[in-house]
Amino acid sequence: MSEIVLKTIEEKYAEMIKQRENEDGSELSILNLGPTHPATHGIFQNVLLMDGEKILDAEPTIGYIHRAFEKIAENRPFYQITPLTDRMNYCSSPINNMGWWLTVEKLLGVEVPKRAQYIRVIMMELARITDHLICNSILAVDSGAFTGFLYVMQYREKVYEIYEELCGARLTTNMGRIGGLERDLSDTGFRKLRAFLKEFPVAFKEFETLVSRNRIFMDRCINVGGISAEKAISYGFTGPNLRAAGVDYDIRKVNPYSSYQDFEFDIPVGKSGDTYDRYCVRNEEVWQSVRIIQQALDNMPDGPYHADVPDYYLPPKEQVYNNMEALIYHFKIVMGEIPVPKGEVYHAVEGGNGELGFYLVSDGSRVPYRLHFRRPCFIYYQAFTEMIKGGYLSDAILILSSLNVIAGELDS
Amino acid sequence: MAEIIGNNQKVELQPSEQGYNGPGFQLTSLDKIVGLARSKSLWPLPFATSCCGIEFMATMGANYDLARFGSERPSFSPRQADMLLVMGTIAKKMGPVLRQVYEQMAEPRWVIAVGACACSGGVFDTYSVLQGIDKIIPVDVYVPGCPPRPEQILDGVMKLQELVQNEQYSRRESPEYKALLASYGINVN
Amino acid sequence: MALDNATVQQKVAEKFGEAVKDFTEPYDMLTFEVDRDKAIELMQFLRDDDILRFNFLTTMCGIHFPDNEVERQFAVMYQMHNWLDNTRVRFKAFLNGENPEVESATRLFNSANWMEREAFDFYGIIFKGHPDLKRILNMDEMVSFPMRKEFPLEDQGRTDKDDRYFGRFPANSAEVGSVTPGGNR
Numbered sequence: 160m161s162e163i164v165l166k167t168i169e170e171k172y173a174e175m176i177k178q179r180e181n182e183d184g185s186e187l188s189i190l191n192l193g194p195t196h197p198a199t200h201g202i203f204q205n206v207l208l209m210d211g212e213k214i215l216d217a218e219p220t221i222g223y224i225h226r227a228f229e230k231i232a233e234n235r236p237f238y239q240i241t242p243l244t245d246r247m248n249y250c251s252s253p254i255n256n257m258g259w260w261l262t263v264e265k266l267l268g269v270e271v272p273k274r275a276q277y278i279r280v281i282m283m284e285l286a287r288i289t290d291h292l293i294c295n296s297i298l299a300v301d302s303g304a305f306t307g308f309l310y311v312m313q314y315r316e317k318v319y320e321i322y323e324e325l326c327g328a329r330l331t332t333n334m335g336r337i338g339g340l341e342r343d344l345s346d347t348g349f350r351k352l353r354a355f356l357k358e359f360p361v362a363f364k365e366f367e368t369l370v371s372r373n374r375i376f377m378d379r380c381i382n383v384g385g386i387s388a389e390k391a392i393s394y395g396f397t398g399p400n401l402r403a404a405g406v407d408y409d410i411r412k413v414n415p416y417s418s419y420q421d422f423e424f425d426i427p428v429g430k431s432g433d434t435y436d437r438y439c440v441r442n443e444e445v446w447q448s449v450r451i452i453q454q455a456l457d458n459m460p461d462g463p464y465h466a467d468v469p470d471y472y473l474p475p476k477e478q479v480y481n482n483m484e485a486l487i488y489h490f491k492i493v494m495g496e497i498p499v500p501k502g503e504v505y506h507a508v509e510g511g512n513g514e515l516g517f518y519l520v521s522d523g524s525r526v527p528y529r530l531h532f533r534r535p536c537f538i539y540y541q542a543f544t545e546m547i548k549g550g551y552l553s554d555a556i557l558i559l560s561s562l563n564v565i566a567g568e569l570d571s
Numbered sequence: 572m573a574e575i576i577g578n579n580q581k582v583e584l585q586p587s588e589q590g591y592n593g594p595g596f597q598l599t600s601l602d603k604i605v606g607l608a609r610s611k612s613l614w615p616l617p618f619a620t621s622c623c624g625i626e627f628m629a630t631m632g633a634n635y636d637l638a639r640f641g642s643e644r645p646s647f648s649p650r651q652a653d654m655l656l657v658m659g660t661i662a663k664k665m666g667p668v669l670r671q672v673y674e675q676m677a678e679p680r681w682v683i684a685v686g687a688c689a690c691s692g693g694v695f696d697t698y699s700v701l702q703g704i705d706k707i708i709p710v711d712v713y714v715p716g717c718p719p720r721p722e723q724i725l726d727g728v729m730k731l732q733e734l735v736q737n738e739q740y741s742r743r744e745s746p747e748y749k750a751l752l753a754s755y756g757i758n759v760n
Numbered sequence: 761m762a763l764d765n766a767t768v769q770q771k772v773a774e775k776f777g778e779a780v781k782d783f784t785e786p787y788d789m790l791t792f793e794v795d796r797d798k799a800i801e802l803m804q805f806l807r808d809d810d811i812l813r814f815n816f817l818t819t820m821c822g823i824h825f826p827d828n829e830v831e832r833q834f835a836v837m838y839q840m841h842n843w844l845d846n847t848r849v850r851f852k853a854f855l856n857g858e859n860p861e862v863e864s865a866t867r868l869f870n871s872a873n874w875m876e877r878e879a880f881d882f883y884g885i886i887f888k889g890h891p892d893l894k895r896i897l898n899m900d901e902m903v904s905f906p907m908r909k910e911f912p913l914e915d916q917g918r919t920d921k922d923d924r925y926f927g928r929f930p931a932n933s934a935e936v937g938s939v940t941p942g943g944n945r
Contacts, residue, residue, distance in 0.1 A: 194668050195618060197647040202620050202665060222897035223665040224620050227697040229882075230906060230913055242694060249622040265787055293625075312632035319629075329629075330718050331622055392816060395871025413846055504787045505839060505850070507818075516819055518837070531837075533819035541874050567621050570662075570897050664899045698906060698915050699898060 172208050172216070187215065190552070194223050198301055198556045201566025203540075205555075212551045217544045221537075225570040232530040236495025237263050237337065238473075240530070245331040247534065248568045250293050251286035251511040252332045253322070258508035260335045261416055262517040266504045267337065267471060274462040275339035276418040277455045281352070282325065282334060283417075283508075284448040284455075285318050288359075290511030291399075291441040294563040298438060299370045301560045302379050307366045314362055317355050324348030338472045339465025349456075356453060360446075367442060377435060384546045384558035385433035395538040398513025400562060403440045404432030410509040421458070422451050434561040441563075470497055495525030512536055512563055536568040602740045609653070609679065610735035612641040613728070616652035618672065620659030623686035626718040627658050635721035640728055649675040654731060655708075660688035661701045673708045674757060678743045681735065682710045683727050687717045709751055763811070763845035765790040771812060775805055780851075791850045799836070799853040800863045806840055806849065807868060814840040814849060817869040822879040823852075826909045833857030834885055838865070855885060864890040882907035 176187045192205040199205075202223040208216040228243050235243075244255040257279050264271060271279075292315060296308040319329040325344055326334040335341065344352075370376055386396075391404040401408060407428045411419045427443035429436030465472055473492055478485035491497065501523045507516040516533030543562065547555040584592060589607055590599025597604075615637070619627055630637050631645070646652040649672050661669055673682070684704050687693035690713045692702035704710060711734060714727035742748055768790055769783050779798040784791050794802050806814040818839045825833055832854040839850045853862055864887035865872035876887045877896040884905040887893055895902065904911055 194665065195647075195672060222895075222899075223662055223668070224660055225662050225664065225699050225897040226660055226695045227699050227906065227913070231695070231697060234913055246622055246694075249625060293628075309633050312629065313634060316629065316632070316634050329720065330625055390870075393870045395817065395869070408843060413843075502786050503791070503850075505789060505848075514818070518819065518821065518839070520823065529821075529823050531819070531821040537874065537878075538819075538871050541871065696914050698911075698913065700915075702915065702918060702920075 171218070175208065175215070185210075192555075199559060200297060201564060201569065203564070203566060203569060205543075207552070207555070209552070212553075214547050214550055214552060214555060217547055217555075219540070219544060221540070222570050224566050228532065228571040229530060232527055234526055236493070236497075236525045237527075238493060238495075240527075241335070242331065242333050244532075245333055246567055247532065247571065248290070248510055248512065248515070248536070248565050249331060250565060251290035252330065253282040253286040253334050254290075254508060254510050255515065256332060256334045257283055257417065258506065258510070258515050258517055260337060261508065262504060262506040262519055263337055265506050266500065266502065266519060266521060267468075268500075269338045269466050269468050269471060271339055271417070271466055272463050273418065273460045274343075275464045275466075277459055278325075278340060278344050278464065279335070279417050280419065280422070281344075281452050281455050282322070284451050285321060287509075287511055288445050288448050289315050289318050290563070291445050294511075294560070295370075295438055295441050296366070298380075298434075298557065298560040299376065301556055302376055304370060304373070304376065307369050310362055310366055314355075314359050317351070317359070321348060321351050321355065324351065336465060336472055338468045339463070341465075341473075343464040352452070352456065356449065356456070360449060363445060371439070371442065379553075379557060380435035380438060380561070381433060382431070383434045383550065383554045384561070385431045386542060386546060387432065390542070390545075391432060394542040396513065396542070397535055397539075398510065399440045399444060400432075400437060400539055401513065402427065403429035403436035405430055410507050410514055414507065416506070416508060422454050424451050434557050437561045497525070499523055499525070507533070510535060512565070512568065513539065532571055534568045534571060536564050537571075540564055540569060602738075603736075605740050606736040606738060609738075610641075610732040612643075613653045613681070613731065613735065614644050614646050614651065615642045615654050615656045616647065616649060616672070616676070617645050618655055618657045618659075618669065620657075620661060620665070621688070623658035623688070623718040626721060627656065627685070627724065630721040630724050635725065637725065637728065640725065640732070642728065649673075650677055652676060653679065654681045654683060654728075656683050656685055657689045657704050658685040660686075660693065660695060661704050662699050663701050664699070666701050666707055669704065670707050670757075679735075679738075681712075681731055682708060683712045683714060683731055684710045685714045685716075685724055685727065686719060687715055690715055693717060707755065708757070709755060763813075763842060763847045765847075768812060768847065768849055771809065772802070772805075776802060789848050789850055791852075794851050794853050796853045796855055796862050799838070799851070800865055800868065802851065803838065803840070803865055804868055812842065813844055814842045814847075816841045816843055817865070817871055818848070820865070820872065820875045820879070822883040822885050822907070824883060824908050826857075828854075828857075830857045834860040834883060836862055836879065836885060860885040861888060862886075863888050864893075866890055881905070884908070 172189060188209050190207045190209050192207055194202045194204045204220040206218045207214050231243060232240050241256055241259055244259045245252040247255050292311045296311040299307045322332050323329060324347055326332045386404055388404045388406050391401050405428055407426045409426045412426060424447045427440050429440050469488060474485040474488055479489045499521055501521060503520045505516060505518045507514045513535030515535060518531040519527055520529040522528040546558055584594060587597060589603035590597060617627055629635060655673060655676060684690045689704050692700055712727050712731045714723055716723050765785055772780055776798060779795040780792055782793040806812050818841045820836060820838045823835045823837060834855040834857060835852045837852045841848050855862055864876055874896060876890055877893060879885050880893055881895045881897055882905060898906060
């Protein structure tokens with residue numbers, strides 16, 4: 160890392176270290192929980208001032224994977240920005256994709272048909288399940304329980320197969336089009352989805368039995384890294400971390416989008432905002448997501464899977480290869496020569512970590528004038544320093560895992 | 572189907588690729604045996620930065636299982652690792668860290684660049700992203716993809732195994748290797 | 761719900777008079793402009809007033825308008841959300857192009873800390889009163905502000921790109937580097 164940052168940190172702590180040395184002879188130490196560390200899930204650094212095992216102060220440094228998404232987005236038409244949004248919260252890419260398409264559809268005034276909305280809801284809830292699965296199983300791994308992770312990764316593979324039926328890719332999905340989806344979910348996709356809904360609850364129950372009431376896990380997680388609701392709101396928390404602190408704020412209920420108002424689901428809320436509450440809130444959200452997917456499957460309406468907007472929706476490939484008009488439209492849309500109104504729009508979706516917002520300023524040209532992502536990880540990671548002060552190093556690792564900080568979302 | 576093998580019964584041995592063998596002996600060269608031992612037990616250092624890291628987690632999981640290729644113990648300590656798997660985008664801010672980790676690894680060491688971002692900067696042709704890690708460290712195998720499927724990552728590891736198997740034992744002392752490291756400015760200690 | 765855009769507009773205009781202007785409602789969100797020295801006072805009013813109760817700072821970012829006059833080249837956009845009545849509001853403060861400065865919002869919301877550092881990192885906007893204003897995402901040694909419109913996206917130091925594939929010829933681009941066809945590396 161750059162010499163400059165380390166020097167400034169050492170200077171900052173030099174005062175405290177000298178003062179302590181003079182008092183009782185024991186020394187404070189500086190520990191670099193560096194960018195590459197097996198327990199930090201992602202690339203960010205914390206320089207800790209330690210008194211033995213206790214943490215007195217921390218200095219976070221981020222930006223080790225800054226890829227300048229906001230700058231790239233100023234040079235790309237709308238269809239070419241979707242792959243960028245994938246790579247922000249890469250554990251749950253469909254949510255990012257759908258959030259982006261909902262913003263663009265709001266700007267262009269495109270109405271999405273019901274069937275497409277329901278399939279989008281299914282994909283978003285599957286993504287939410289996978290995001291929470293990774294977070295909770297890695298939390299268990301960090302406290303020493305490796306088995307749960309292996310069981311749970313199997314079900315992530317099953318969800319990847321369902322994504323592949325719709326968009327062809329496993330992880331960075333680039334799913335959807337303006338006005339709907341690129342193809343209808345095939346019969347194989349529905350069959351796999353039904354099989355998933357039958358097998359997954361059994362396996363997840365097994366995971367919960369292993370970990371949730373495990374004495375060691377509970378001792379390590381309860382009363383560790385708690386945060387009060389007022390502080391959480393001031394630090395800009397949203398999502399499961401805020402709900403664990405007791406505030407039931409969920410964008411799916413507050414500003415419903417893509418037919419979420421048609422579904423019945425509860426919002427789990429914790430009490431003290433500590434690590435165990437965050438773990439339990441995420442678990443409960445997985446069960447609620449399974450409930451939503453079941454309802455969406457049972458009530459799936461018939462109809463088109465995309466809106467009738469030839470100006471914005473890429474024409475099907477058979478026509479592109481055979482029909483001149485479709486070829487021209489395909490070229491125009493990919494290059495971005497589409498009628499875009501001027502204006503500014505903000506749309507938020509409930510991502511795996513909270514309110515994922517897209518602020519789009521358009522000046523009528525083929526590329527956005529300004530695109531700003533409201534990334535929940537970036538905003539709530541500020542509170543990490545305060546949450547670990549006064550605790551032990553091993554607690555700091557668990558707090559970091561339970562916050563579910565994804566490096567791609569942290570540095571845009 | 573248990574058969575009792577008597578004391579003096581001749582046992583058929585599999586012919587070995589590395590030279591000529593028989594019961595109790597193998598005739599081969601030191602290079603090949605050392606290559607065999609090294610290639611079948613490459614311990615990875617997962618340097619996972621972004622999305623490719625999640626595909627690596629899937630590769631390590633039960634479905635694709637990297638462990639059956641000998642990579643049973645992912646080591647996060649550079650001193651104890653054989654191959655450095657760089658997965659994900661390396662920003663310019665991260666470059667010195669990657670360089671430091673590479674320098675701390677003990678010989679013999681190999682590097683696999685997993686994913687388009689590590690190979691050449693990938694989708695991100697911007698001011699803040701290093702356009703390929705081979706600008707700062709020497710790379711042995713490139714695995715393209717965004718992210719590469721776990722099968723591709725396994726293919727990359729298998730290609731590395733082939734490379735390791737056929738490497739000369741004295742390669743790390745040779746002047747060509749030293750010149751390679753010098754061209755990257757890496758001090759050989 | 762109970763609080764609609766007209767009430768918000770009326771209360772804000774009543775308190776701040778000429779300092780707030782240009783009220784519009786793009787896509788149902790009240791958007792207006794505020795003078796740069798009254799921006800944080802406005803935020804505090806929105807947060808503490810009994811009827812307005814905007815308790816959450818959703819996001820804030822910087823925007824660069826190089827084509828405007830010098831007094832309005834940078835803008836800071838704040839967006840707030842009232843959770844009790846489910847209303848959102850957005851306001852912008854335009855800043856001077858050569859000397860963009862505005863008061864920091866960290867005394868009102870802790871989440872503004874890093875968001876302001878990000879705006880400083882990208883645009884060079886100085887937030888007066890910020891406890892620790894330094895770069896956050898880019899390298900500390902960087903001198904320029906990358907999100908400004910004049911800063912190029914691509915790395916200018918590359919020698920291995922063949923300009924012909926990017927449509928850049930000496931006739932139509934000043935950015936053509938010292939690349940021989942076929943690349944240098």
